[in-house]
Amino acid sequence: MRAIVLEQYGGPEVLTMRDIPKPRTGPDEVLIRVHATALNRADLVQRQGRYPPPGKMGAYQVPGLEASGEVEAVGERVTLFQPGDRVMALLAEGGYAEYVAAHERLTMPIPENMSWEEASAIPEVFLTAFDALYNQGEARPGDAVLVHAGASGVGSAAIQLAHEGGMLVIATVGSQLKEEAARAFGADVVVNYRQEPFLPVVQRVTQNRGVDVILDFVGQQYLEANIEALAPDGTLVVIGTLSGSEGRLNLGLVLGRRLRIQGTALRSRPIERKMALVQQFLREAWPLLANGRVKPVIDRVYSLDKVADAHRYMASNQNIGKIVMAVSPATSSV
Ligand SMILES: NC(=O)c1ccc[n+]([C@@H]2O[C@H](COP(=O)([O-])OP(=O)(O)OC[C@H]3O[C@@H](n4cnc5c(N)ncnc54)[C@H](OP(=O)(O)O)[C@@H]3O)[C@@H](O)[C@H]2O)c1
Structure with missing residues (x-):
């Protein structure tokens, strides 16, 4: 063959x-x-x-x-x-x-x-997104969810599943075309990270409460802002590390807000x-x-x-x- x-x-x-x-x-x-x-x-x-x-x-x-x-x-x-x-x-x-x-x-x-x-x-992106959202992130209807790389293969699946699951979906993307696409997938709010940082938008949209679940593929560059963006008892699901895998972690916030950082890998x-x-x-x-x-x-x-x-x-x-x-x-x- x-x-x-x-x-x-x-x-x-x-x-x-x-x-x-x-x-x-x-x-x-x-x-x-x-x-x-x-x-x-x-x-x-x-x-x-x-x-x-x-x-x-x-x-x-x-x-x-x-x-x-x-x-x-x-x-x-x-x-x-x-x-x-x-x-x-x-x-x-x-x-x-x-x-x-x-x-x-x-x-x-x-x-x-x-x-x-x-x-x-x-198979790969829908299983990854479904598992990250529901099994790893334990997301529920009514939760606020932040999906990074919202126009990626996994992101496009995650936004649709979260929208269908009755969640408020905030997505980040890197271009205007992707902005429109993420909206069409069902994102309620889309941030073009090349134009503005996502953290103030998350805080504004959630009235400073933060999001319950973050599906992150970016890693290093977003770690500090991701932790800041989580609501009490929130979960950061680490699915990819596109910008690098090391970063500064504020353990005080992790402890005070009872946060979870949950890694996931499907293939292994x-x-x-x-x-x-x-x-x-x-x-x-x-x-x-x-x-x-x-x-x-x-x-x-x-x-x-x-x-x-x-x-x-x-x-x-x-x-x-x-x-x-x-x-x-x-x-x-x-
Ligand atoms: N853990 C697992 O089991 C598992 C399974 C499947 C996929 N993944 C991971 O999920 C991620 C998405 O996979 P995919 O196949 O859906 O990818 P994809 O369709 O190639 O999309 C990746 C997108 O991520 C954004 N991006 C790339 N580098 C970035 C950076 N440094 N900072 C911010 N955004 C960046 C870009 O979109 P913008 O233009 O919006 O920046 C890019 O188009 C990958 O990291 C992949 O390894 C993990």
Whole structure:
């Protein structure tokens, strides 16, 4: 099969199309003939050698944390899917390929009328956002939630889920186009951080109470303001560290306001916990995708052989929502 492989770390040019053996399907796994896969920020970091996939290192890596496609074969213990089913799966690696094997409990049916491209844009960011909001952040209806990088893949999912969950959503973004997008996703208030700092806006909007939950991808640069922006008993969920991972922490505020700082990482989580999350997501959030209340947001679609361009585009921070790669070239728009 054709796949994009990493044989050495470096810039986008190290991503190379190769013919490699199809993955072997374990007894609890389904073999998916991939129609689309989507990029995640972690893929860029993996390519640079700073985020190796879990498990043993082979001669090469196939990146890709999510994919959609058709079940081609099933392992002997599989009961949830059969050949021909349209599915999307959460992967630890391997999505940038014509075939990938996924545990049946990390695999989800694609809602009716949803395209391969849309479905491929769901697993990683919607599971991350859902888990960060409800499990890590323990957000509830009526809470005020601050979502940084509101137009990112994860941000676009988080804003929609929080809005749908009856929360007041404040989002930060880095451009006017992203401002409009975050509003369309359902943010009540959007701050362009290039024009004004977010903390005074949070204080004004919440009448100095602060927000109950922050979903943060920025890390270092925002740490002090994030802690200041939290309401008593609030939670800072650390999902990414885009600006760096060290910072000054006012423990007096953490103590006085009874704050929580909760880190989260999806890919490295034990598989049993990932399976439990996928099953919870299917019960609690999948119906919102099926009835169209929340939607995957696609910025653009590349063909798999244009993977280097897709990585460059993500690195330029221009994307609003997801960058998808179509594995059958006919559907590419770029
Ligand atoms: N922990 C987990 O399990 C997990 C899972 C999935 C994703 N993540 C993390 O979630 C984050 C978003 O991922 P994604 O795939 O959705 O990314 P994405 O679509 O590439 O969006 C990232 C956005 O973050 C903003 N940004 C980048 N550098 C920044 C900086 N230094 N300061 C402020 N904003 C910055 C940019 O938007 P602006 O123009 O608005 O600044 C950029 O477009 C990443 O950090 C990723 O590693 C974590």
